[in-house]
Amino acid sequence: MASHSHSDKHEHITTYKTYFIIWAALMVLTVITVYVSYVDFGTMNVVIAMAVASIKAALVALFFMHLKFEDSITWVFALFPLGLLFLLITMTFVDTFTRVVVP
Amino acid sequence: MANHTIAHDVYVPFLEKKGFLSWILTTDHKRIGILYLVSTSLFFLVAGIIALLMRFELLTPASDFVDPHTYNVLFTLHGSIMVFFFIVPGLAASFGNFLIPLMIGARDVAFPKLNIASYWIYLLGTAILLMALLKPADTGWTFYTPYSATTNTDVVLMTFGVFVLGFSSILTGLNFIVTTHKMRAPGMTWHRLPLFIWASYATAVLQLLATPVVGITLLLLITERTLGVGFFDPAKGGDPILFQNFFWFYSHPAVYIMIIPAMGVISEIIPVFSRKPIFGYKAIAYSSLGIAAISFLVWAHHMFTSGISETAAMIFSFLTFLVAIPTAIKVFNWIATLYKGSIQLHSAMLYALGFIFLFTIGGLTGVFLGALAADIHLHDTYFVVAHMHYVMIGGTVMGFFGALHFWYPKWFGKMFNETVAKIAWFFIFVGFNVTFFPQFFLGIQGMPRRYATYPAEFESLMSLSTYGSWILGFGILIMVINLISGLINGPKAPANPYNSLSLEWQIPSPPPHENFEEIPQVTDWTYGYGKKKELEV
Amino acid sequence: MAEAGIDQSHDHHMDPATEYSSSKLGMWLFLGTEILLFGGLFAAYAIFHARYPEMFYEQHLELNRTMGAINTCVLIFSSLTMAMGVSAIKWGRQKTAAILILITIICGFIFGVIKYFEYSAKFSHHIYPDTSIFFSLYFLMTGLHMIHVFIGLGILGVIFVLTLKGKFNSKYNTPIELGGLYWHLVDLIWIYLFPLLYLIG
Numbered sequence: 107m108a109s110h111s112h113s114d115k116h117e118h119i120t121t122y123k124t125y126f127i128i129w130a131a132l133m134v135l136t137v138i139t140v141y142v143s144y145v146d147f148g149t150m151n152v153v154i155a156m157a158v159a160s161i162k163a164a165l166v167a168l169f170f171m172h173l174k175f176e177d178s179i180t181w182v183f184a185l186f187p188l189g190l191l192f193l194l195i196t197m198t199f200v201d202t203f204t205r206v207v208v209p
Numbered sequence: 210m211a212n213h214t215i216a217h218d219v220y221v222p223f224l225e226k227k228g229f230l231s232w233i234l235t236t237d238h239k240r241i242g243i244l245y246l247v248s249t250s251l252f253f254l255v256a257g258i259i260a261l262l263m264r265f266e267l268l269t270p271a272s273d274f275v276d277p278h279t280y281n282v283l284f285t286l287h288g289s290i291m292v293f294f295f296i297v298p299g300l301a302a303s304f305g306n307f308l309i310p311l312m313i314g315a316r317d318v319a320f321p322k323l324n325i326a327s328y329w330i331y332l333l334g335t336a337i338l339l340m341a342l343l344k345p346a347d348t349g350w351t352f353y354t355p356y357s358a359t360t361n362t363d364v365v366l367m368t369f370g371v372f373v374l375g376f377s378s379i380l381t382g383l384n385f386i387v388t389t390h391k392m393r394a395p396g397m398t399w400h401r402l403p404l405f406i407w408a409s410y411a412t413a414v415l416q417l418l419a420t421p422v423v424g425i426t427l428l429l430l431i432t433e434r435t436l437g438v439g440f441f442d443p444a445k446g447g448d449p450i451l452f453q454n455f456f457w458f459y460s461h462p463a464v465y466i467m468i469i470p471a472m473g474v475i476s477e478i479i480p481v482f483s484r485k486p487i488f489g490y491k492a493i494a495y496s497s498l499g500i501a502a503i504s505f506l507v508w509a510h511h512m513f514t515s516g517i518s519e520t521a522a523m524i525f526s527f528l529t530f531l532v533a534i535p536t537a538i539k540v541f542n543w544i545a546t547l548y549k550g551s552i553q554l555h556s557a558m559l560y561a562l563g564f565i566f567l568f569t570i571g572g573l574t575g576v577f578l579g580a581l582a583a584d585i586h587l588h589d590t591y592f593v594v595a596h597m598h599y600v601m602i603g604g605t606v607m608g609f610f611g612a613l614h615f616w617y618p619k620w621f622g623k624m625f626n627e628t629v630a631k632i633a634w635f636f637i638f639v640g641f642n643v644t645f646f647p648q649f650f651l652g653i654q655g656m657p658r659r660y661a662t663y664p665a666e667f668e669s670l671m672s673l674s675t676y677g678s679w680i681l682g683f684g685i686l687i688m689v690i691n692l693i694s695g696l697i698n699g700p701k702a703p704a705n706p707y708n709s710l711s712l713e714w715q716i717p718s719p720p721p722h723e724n725f726e727e728i729p730q731v732t733d734w735t736y737g738y739g740k741k742k743e744l745e746v
Numbered sequence: 747m748a749e750a751g752i753d754q755s756h757d758h759h760m761d762p763a764t765e766y767s768s769s770k771l772g773m774w775l776f777l778g779t780e781i782l783l784f785g786g787l788f789a790a791y792a793i794f795h796a797r798y799p800e801m802f803y804e805q806h807l808e809l810n811r812t813m814g815a816i817n818t819c820v821l822i823f824s825s826l827t828m829a830m831g832v833s834a835i836k837w838g839r840q841k842t843a844a845i846l847i848l849i850t851i852i853c854g855f856i857f858g859v860i861k862y863f864e865y866s867a868k869f870s871h872h873i874y875p876d877t878s879i880f881f882s883l884y885f886l887m888t889g890l891h892m893i894h895v896f897i898g899l900g901i902l903g904v905i906f907v908l909t910l911k912g913k914f915n916s917k918y919n920t921p922i923e924l925g926g927l928y929w930h931l932v933d934l935i936w937i938y939l940f941p942l943l944y945l946i947g
Contacts (some may be wrong), residue, residue, distance in 0.1 A: 119836045120829070129826040133819065140815050143945035155941035162937045170829040171930045177767075179390060180774050187778035190418055191785040193505060195792050198454045201509060201521035202793055319760070319768045383775045391768040392760070421779040425786030432886060437876030440790055446879050451793060455786055 118175045128169045135162050219726075222622060222719045236321035239620070239720060242307030244328050248335070249299040253606075256290040257685065259283050264644070264678040267671050272661040280661035281347035282362075288350030293371050294338070296605055297463060298331060300470035301416065302381050304612050305409045307620060309385055311713035312403045314394025314731060316723045319387040323380055330377040337370035349659065351460070354441035354452040358433045365434050368427040375420045375427075378466075382416030385409055394712075396731035400494075403711050403735050404487065407494040408473025411501040415462045415469075419505070423459030426452065450515055457508035465504040468568075468600060469497055471608025472539055475561045478615050479543050481709045482558035483550025486736040489542035496535035503531050510579050514588045522581055529579035536572055540565060555707070556630035560611030563638050567603025571596055574649065589659075592652025595645045602641055610637070610688065617692065618702030622719040625695030633691060636684025643677030711735040766920055773924045777931045780894070784935055787887050791942060794879050805880040806943065808873065810864060814944035817860050818936065824853030825933040828902075828926045835909070838916035844909045847902055847922070850929065854899045861892055884943050891939060894932050901925045 139158040147154065168174040173184060223239045232240060263283050266274040275283065306324065310317050318324050344363040348356055357364050389410050393402070430452065432438040439445025441452040480487040487493065509517055509525040543565055552558070574596040577583050587593065618624055647670040656667050663671060705714040712729060713720070760768065795802050831846035868874075868881075875885040905925045908914065914922055 117836070119833050122830055122833065125826055125829050125833070129822065132822050136815065136818055136822065139941055139945060140811070143811075143941070152946050155946050159938050159941050163934050166825060166930055166934050166937065170825050170933075171927055176770075176774075180771060183386075183771070183775050183778050187418055187781045187785070190505060190782060191788065194422065194455075194458055194785060195789045197506075197509070197521070197524075198451070198789055198793060199796070200524065201450070201454060201517045202448065203796065204518035204520040205516070206519065320772060323772075379776075379779050383772055383779075386775060387768050387772045390771060391764050417775055417779055418782060421782035422786055425783050429786065429790070429886070432875065432882075436882075436885075437874075438882040438886065439876065439879060440794075440882065445876075446794075446798065448793070451790065455789070 118172070120169065120172070124169065128165050132162055132165060220717055220721050222717070223722050224622070224719050225722075234325070236317070236325050237722065238306045238310050238318050238321065238324060239724075241324050241328055242303050242305075243620070245298060245303035245306060245331070248331065249295045249303060252290050252294040253299070254685075254689070256287050256295060257682065259287040259290070261678055261682055263287065264675040266661055267663070268675045269672075270663050270665045270668055275661065277661040278347060281349075281659070282345045284659055285346050285349055286342075289338075289346075289367065289371070291601075292350050292463070292467075293374050294335065296467040296601060297378060297416075298374075298381070299467075300474065300605065300609050300612065301409065301412050301466060302327075302331075302377075304405075304474070304616070305381070305385055305412070305470065307616070308405060308713060309388055309409055310392065311716075311720060311724055312406055312711060312735075313389065313392060313397055314712050314725060314729045315388065315392035316725065316728075318384050319392055320384050324384055327377045327380040327384070330373060330380070334370045334372075334374035334377060337366060337373055341366035341370060351453075351456060352427070352430060353456075354430065354433070354449045355443070357430060358441060365431050368430055372424050372427045372431075375424045378416045379420045382413035382420075385413040386417065389413075394729050394731050400491065401731060401734040402494075404476035404490070404493050404497075405470075405473035408469045408476070408497045411497040412466050412469045414498075415466045415501050415504065419459045419462035419466070422455060423463075426455040426459070429455075450512065450517060453512050453515055454509065454517075457511045458505075461508040461511065462501070462504040464600070465500055467605045468608075469500060471564065471605045471612075472497065474608045474612040474615070475543060475564050476539075477711070478557050478561040478611055479546050480736050480738055481615075481707050482553045482555050482561075483547050484553075484738045485546055485550040486738055486740075487542070488545035488548075489538070490734070490736065492538050493542050496538045499535035500532065503528070503535065507532060507579075510584070513581060513584045526579060526581040526584075530576065532579075533572065533576055540569055540572075554631075555614075556627060556634055557611045557615035559631060559634045559638075560607050560614060563634070564604060564607040564611065567599055567607060567641070571599030571601075571603050574599065587652055589657055590652035591648040591656045591658055594658050595648035595652060598641075598645045598648075602645070610634075613692065615707075616713075617695070618706050619713055619718045619720070621696055622702050622717075623695050623699035624702050624706070625691050625699055629687065629691040633684050633688035636680055636687060638684075640677050640680030640682070640684050644674050644681055645677070647671075647674045647677075710737055762918070769920050769924060770927075773927050777927060780931055780935075784887075784890065787883065787890065788938070788942075791883050791887070794883065798879065801878065802880050802946075805878060806946070808868075808871070809884070809944050810867065811944050813860055813864050814940050817857050818940045820853050820857050820860070821933045821936050824850045824857070825930050827853070828929045832919070832923050832926045835914050835919040835922050836916055840909060840912055840915065843914070843922065844906060847906045847909060851899060851902050851906060854895055854902070854929075857895060858892070858899075861888065887939055887943065891932070891935055894935070898925075898929050898932050901928060 135158050139155055142154050142158075143151065145151075167184070173180065176184075223237055232244065235241060235244075262275070263280065266272065266280055266283075268274075272280065306318070309315075341363045346352070346357070346360070346362045346364045346367045348360060348362070348364060352364065352368055357368075389402075389406060429438065429440055433441055439447045441447045441449050443449060476487060476493055507525060507529045509521055510529045513522050513526070574592070578587055578593060578596060614625070614630055651667055651670050651674075654667070656663060656671075702718045704717050707714070712731075712735070715729070716725060827846045827849040831843045831850065834846055835843040873881055875882050902925055905922055909922065
């Protein structure tokens with residue numbers, strides 16, 4: 107068996123208090139995103155909504171899912187799919203929105 | 210290499226247990242490997258027979274053997290079965306299962322129960338496909354919209370079968386990645402890993418991360434047909450090319466799921482029969498990961514004539530050329546390994562050499578197709594058919610047969626008839642080239658693929674190709690008979706017939722139930738051939 | 747998921763620490779595939795939103811923002827109780843862990859019930875998956891998410907029963923942690939679905 111040093115490392119157990127702080131932050135962010143959606147910022151609405159959602163997602167992943175305390179290989183496999191998703195969306199965009207329609 | 214002792218008095222080969230349940234409920238990676246080997250090989254033979262039927266139809270220009278609709282069904286079945294039921298799980302799941310724990314010095318994969326569950330899911334997918342045969346799809350294996358959304362054949366069941374298979378593929382990939390990370394024997398560092406493990410690892414990453422995208426794509430196609438969703442239907446504001454974008458986002462990496470394990474096999478066979486350390490170990494190892502990474506960047510080169518934008522086509526054409534780099538790195542390193550080696554032409558080695566020769570043709574013609582301007586002319590012609598078969602048969606299947614002959618003694622503890630194996634190889638090699646080389650010319654002359662009939666001027670090349678398919682089929686028949694008769698009455702295999710240094714050859718053939726009496730302590734890489742070890746032999 | 751039952755010691759071919767880290771890595775890999783499974787829908791959303799911004803804007807007003815927001819809160823709260831449940835079992839508090847998992851399950855059900863009312867409201871207004879591209883996306887994205895909620899509830903149900911039976915303790919609790927990871931992913935995807943469908947449309 108490959109012996110990994112991190113297995114003997116003291117395991118991290120998050121306290122209830124930390125969880126409540128994260129939860130409060132998530133609720134505040136939810137309120138913000140709902141509130142902002144009633145104000146018209148034009149295209150900025152999308153940007154703000156996605157930014158807030160990403161902060162919330164990061165909080166859930168880092169603390170609720172303990173990604174903060176995971177080893178590097180877990181980080182790689184947690185982030186790599188996001189990169190692929192970005193690639194799928196951008197390259198499909200490049201195709202869809204640069205097509206020249208011949209009349 | 211590993212220094213460890215084997216207590217022969219407690220040796221129980223893994224094949225010892227008999228009975229249906231001992232197979233279908235097994236969690237032994239070696240037995241699961243056999244389950245995949247048998248299932249995928251059966252599908253290979255079935256789809257191969259379908260191919261022979263298609264070639265028979267193409268013997269003459271008229272559609273006199275089957276009608277065009279049946280021909281459409283035949284090429285759909287041939288493609289779907291070969292791709293989803295044979296090549297994708299073929300090498301990766303059968304030899305991956307058998308070899309990964311043995312080569313890294315582990316008793317099993319990380320999740321043995323998940324491993325057999327993956328196989329059951331594979332069977333479930335198979336069962337769904339068989340149900341779809343009542344009204345088989347005629348769309349081609351790519352299920353392109355809008356035709357696949359409107360044809361009255363059973364596309365839903367067939368794509369659902371493929372969707373289920375995808376789960377099997379994902380879970381197998383997941384298992385292998387975790388196994389490679391967590392189960393290596395002490396001292397088995399990343400840079401001591403056999404190159405087959407590097408290849409399997411790269412394949413597993415692709416299986417894990419590309420398959421979900423085809424899963425959702427096929428689900429969307431199913432909802433298109435059942436719920437009236439219109440993502441791919443221009444009448445409802447959708448975009449049929451979106452389907453192709455999604456489909457190839459998986460299916461191009463899938464091409465590498467098919468070929469990378471074969472490259473791993475070749476990297477194992479060549480140093481053993483050249484009695485030389487592999488040349489450029491790290492270059493080969495990292496080029497596997499490089500191919501896997503680049504494979505995600507090139508998908509739209511399948512769509513140059515589908516109506517994608519010129520900008521996208523140019524970007525994808527450029528990116529496609531990048532694949533040639535890590536691929537060529539591998540080929541050059543294999544040839545450098547052969548250089549001044551003391552080469553033994555074992556049947557497995559013949560398949561490996563065949564691989565290098567044929568795959569190079571397949572790869573280079575791929576560069577033609579990746580070039581935007583050339584592809585406009587060659588797209589959807591027999592040139593593509595020839596290219597793809599040079600990669601898939603000349604590459605993957607040659608690697609598969611090579612692996613079969615190479616690890617056969619280890620896996621089954623028996624020897625096959627080496628002379629007959631060489632004769633079979635000769636027929637396969639010649640038959641393959643006679644079948645597919647003329648198709649390059651047919652393609653350049655403009656003969657489109659997927660038609661049951663053709664103009665009379667193509668008859669000589671077309672019938673030559675059909676004669677070739679008979680030689681190829683005959684060669685495979687000899688090979689199958691030889692391997693099966695070896696199982697029945699072949700002589701007992703020694704533990705290490707080729708004096709290989711890698712871990713799986715240091716234990717008895719067939720391996721005992723839990724592989725290693727004691728987990729080996731690894732002190733060196735597996736390619737130290739031609740050094741002092743050699744003198745002991 | 748429950749790859750490593752505590753009572754299968756004869757089957758063990760790994761030491762517990764490796765088994766624990768392997769299971770967790772395996773779960774993360776699986777979550778990656780889930781992201782890409784939804785990824786196809788996210789990509790379709792991005793493409794069609796860019797193509798038909800007016801349609802998305804007008805039709806998203808038909809969705810019930812309040813219900814969506816309540817569901818967001820419910821799901822985030824269930825994530826909190828799930829995370830606390832993992833901490834509880836690691837401290838050896840079996841009963842607390844069981845209660846927290848039960849609350850998580852109840853939240854999941856509330857989410858399902860609210861979603862059921864939303865769907866019925868849509869159907870009564872004759873809005874179906876084939877009504878428009880936007881509603882296709884709405885039904886497919888929330889529908890696929892709902893399937894994941896149900897799978898998550900099934901997993902948590904099994905884990906709840908096993909926790910009650912005392913199968914888990916401060917030393918061995920991998921299934922709870924893995925079930926928790928899955929449940930958080932369900933929450934995580936909803937965190938994106940809510941603004942995409944209900945807020946910016």
